[in-house]
Amino acid sequence: MLIVFSFTLFLSALLLFCIQFAIAKSILPLLGGSPSVWNTTQFFFQTLLLFGYGYSYLISRWLSVRRQAIAHTIILIIPLFLLPIAIDRQWIPPSETNPIPSLLGLLFTSVGLPFFVVSTTAPLLQKWFSCCDRPDSEDPYFLYAASNCGSVLGLLGYPTILEPNLTLNSQYYWWAIGYGVLIALIIICGFYLIYKERNSSDRNDSQIQLDNSETPPSAIQQARWVILAFIPSSLLLGVTTYLTTDLAAIPLLWAIPLTLYLTSFILTFSRRLKLPHFTLIAVLPLFLSIQIILDLAQFMRPLWLTVPLHLTGFFVAACVFHGELVRDRPSPQYLTTFYLWISVGGVLGGWFNAIAAPLIFPTVLEYPLILLLAILILRSPDGKKTSNEEDIQNTITNYHDLEQLLTQRRDRRQQQAKLRYQNWCFNLNNTRRISLSLLFGASIVCFSFAEFQENLTGYILFSSVLLIGFKVFKLSKNTLILGxxxxxxxxxxxxxxxxxxxxxxxxxxxINRVVYDREENYRSLLHGTTLHGKQSLDPKREREPLTYFYPTGAIGQMFEMLNRGDRLSDVAVLGLGIGTLAAYAEAGETWTFYEIDPIVVEFATNSDYFTFLKQSDAPFTIVLGDGRLNVAKAPDRAYDLLVMDAFSSDSIPVHLVTQEAIDLYFRKLRDRGILAINISNRFINLAPVLGAIARELNLVTLQRVEGEVSELEKARGKSPSNWVLLARDRHDFGELVGDANWEAISLKKDAPVWTDNFSNLLNVLRIFHE
Structure with a gap:
């Protein structure tokens, strides 16, 4: 039965991860690419997971195992009437009010009950397993490793197996089948317990539930579990944001920290794989202090050093704090309580980074502050046994001989490891002193009062967290003052x-930054390492479009052709940047810019930073919000030209380049209208996708690829670019058709057609095709 319990936990975690990806992908076209959509969706799933753990906690307290099995079987069957899952494509978000409550309602009615039921599996089945008459049931926490193996497979398997081969409707169909299998497995586990109870002569209903005389976990211990789970959860989002924004905007890089996070659970909860816990504690402050300094100093190169360093530090931290959770686990009687508070810590970590931090910190300050908290609350192992270990040793005579031998060997290895650690000069106290000394020196060198007022709210919030840690972990007053x-x-x-x-x-x-280059006299807008526009401060060149929009480039050539033919009256642009394209606007035209980020609008319209919009020869309007959703509100046949410049590095808003999206844009274009898309990207080649969509919609294409530019043009601010034009008829491209620099996209039989129901990012990664 151990295999059945393990596989059931594995399957439940796999289903949980897969459905989160599928649902979030389904909703994006309905609400656009705003991060608030992702944040709201993930917050919804985290909250349901918390409720699922709460359900497991309550049912295990109120009902006997037999009644738990019967009641839970009924609960399992109810969601079958709601499968397969389906998102209402006709659902329209409210335009005048905050869409988040409506989105939460859509999620609850679509997937709420099935996800909630599956989320109860991990703690409940471990609790049931602890009631089995088996030697290994005395400590069932190792089964959590099987659950996290399922999570890792879901994380890695969705983008590599499910997404490339199945539409969303097919994914929901197979998920329903997987849910049916899960129900069968859980019922088998439940009836196994009932059978064992009925056929056991020395165990009755009260004995199956563990001895209630054991002291329950204290409030301090429960708070400790919350903080030990909070820190890795917060660091997961912190290091992901830092790596994918400021260091290397590489597609799917976010999956690596999440994989390491889940792997740390597998390693720390496993019975067979033992990490050098004391050694990891000793070296962790060195990693964390270096990460803090590199982050604050914005040290980003070389990537082969900085990226592995941050990932290694995060992985060690996750192993240490999850290892502390394992060492502090209670007896199986309070297993569901343990997992409930772990879930609370995970939700708080996600809330702190995704919701609170962007509101209270002007920079990604939450990342170094949580790293600091991790350094401060680390404790040196004292070698004392936990209450759980003492109880196990007191009842060791009840084990059978093999289990007793294994336990003795394990205890002997632990004692030997502790002895080696205590005799090793490289311990936590020494490394923490070194780390804090380095951090103090670096902080003093670049100390300034410039950010005091902006960070004041953050200081108050984090100081409160530090005070809680001081109380819960019984830190010294000196540690609190240092913190x-x-x-x-x-x-x-x-x-x-x-x-x-x-x-x-x-x-x-x-975070968007306006940066001044003293040497070349340029001012640029950067989002992490991604350039969103550059303007010369030379009065003679301040109206000259630069980077991807250079006059001798593809977009400059297109505007020259259209303006010369007097074909432009109304122009729409998806993606404002610094307003560079306004340099091509001429009198008599009307321009509309669609931009999702209010900070970009603020910088682009501030003439102290950039003046393209101020100096525009045509009147313009800026519409704030997701481009696709707002373009849909425009009248049909409203534009002569629609320019899309909404892609940057790994940030591909897939919902903007699906077949449904392109069809929408052409409904808004007049008869000879042209759709121009900037697909310049270091990692992704969208040309095959657009070519396949054009074939499906009976459109024609032209593409101009500039892989290199001359040294003179590069010195004057031109960047290599890749532009694709789409139109209804080849004659709409005018003289560009005969230009040797332009050619139609070559179609391939296996070219993917992206729709709102199917997309495959892996298939367009350059690393697999170039």
Missing amino acids: LIFTFLIGQFYIASLGGIVASDRSFFG
Whole structure:
């Protein structure tokens, strides 16, 4: 039965991960690519997971095992009437009010009950297993490793197996089948317990439930579980944001930290794989302090050093704190309580980074502050046994001989490891002193009061967290004082002037920085490492479009042809940047810019930073929000030209380039209208996707690829670019048809057609095709 229990937990976690990806992907076309959509969706699933754990906690307290099995079987059957899952494509979000409540309602009615029922599996089945008459049932926490193996497979298997081969409707169909299999397995586990109870002569209903005389976990211990789960959860989002925005905007890079996070659960909860826990504790402060310094100093190169360093530090931290959770676990009687508070810590970590931090910190300050908290609350192992270990040793005579031998060997290895650690000079106290000394020196060098007022709310919130940690982990007063001092120093670390940063602001879409290049006299807008536009401060060149929009490039040639033919009256642009395209606007035209990030709008319209919009020869309107949703509100046949410049690095808003989206854009274009899409990207080649969509919609294409530019043009601010034009008829391209620089997209038989129901990012990664 161990195999059945393990596979059931594995399957439940696999189903949970797969459905989260599928549902989020289904909703994007309905609400657009706003991060608030992802945040709301993930918050919904985290909350349901918490409720699922709460259900397991309550049912295990109120009912006997037999009644649990019967009641839970009934609960399992109810969602069958709601399968397969289907998202209402006709659902329209409210335009005048906040769409989040409506989105939560859609999620609840579509997937709420099935997800909730599956989320109860992990703690409930481990609780049931602890009631089995088996030697290994005395400590069932190792089954959590099987659950996390399912999570890892779901994480890696969805983008590599499910997404490339199945439409969303097919994914929901197979998910329903998987749910049916899960029901059968859970019922088998439940009836096995009932059978064992009926056929056991020395166990009755009260004995199946563990001895209630055992002291329950204290409030301090439960708070400790919350914080030990909170720190890795927060660091997961912190390191992901830092890596994918500021270091290397590489597609699917976000999957690596999440995989490491889940792997740390597998390693720490496994019975057979033993990590050098004491050694990891000793080296962790060195990793964390270096990460803090590199983050504050915005040290981004070389990537082969910085990316592995941050990933290694995060993985060690996750192993340490999850290892502490394992060492502090209660007896199986309080297993569901343990998992409930772990879930609370995970939800709080997600809330802190995804919801609270963007509102209270002008930069990604939450990442170094949580790293600091991790350093401060680390404790040196004292070698004392936990209450659970003492109880096990007191009842060791009840084990059979093999289990007793294994336990003795394990205890002997642990004692030997502790002895080696205590005799090793490289211990936590020493490494923490070294780490804090390095951090103090770096903080003093770049200390400034420039950010005090902006970070004040964050100081108060984080100081409150630190005070809670002081109480829960019984830290010394000196540690608390050091923590408050370092919180202030980290918040006042300021090197903006050294990096040429003129202004910086943060929204849910990330951090945008206006940067001044003294050597070349340019001002640029950066989102992490992604350039969103550049303008010369030379009065003679300040109206000259640069980077991907250079006059001798594809977009410059297209505008020259259209303006010369007097074909432009109304122009729409998806993606504002710094308003560079307004340099091509002429009198008599009307322009509309669609931009999702309010900070980008703020910087682009501020003439102290950029003047393309101010100096535009045509009147313009800026519409804030997701481009696809807002374009849909425009009248049909409203535009002569629609330019899409909404892609950057790994941030591909798939819902903007599906067959349904392209069809929408052409409904808004007049008869000879042209759709121009900037697909310049270091990692992704969208040309085959657009070519396949054009074939399906009976459109024609032209593409101009500039892989290299001359040294003179590069010095003047031109960047290599890749532009694709789509139209209804080849004659709409005018003289570009005969230009040797332009050619139609070559169609391939296996070219993917992206729809709202199917897309495959892996298939367009350049690494697999170039």
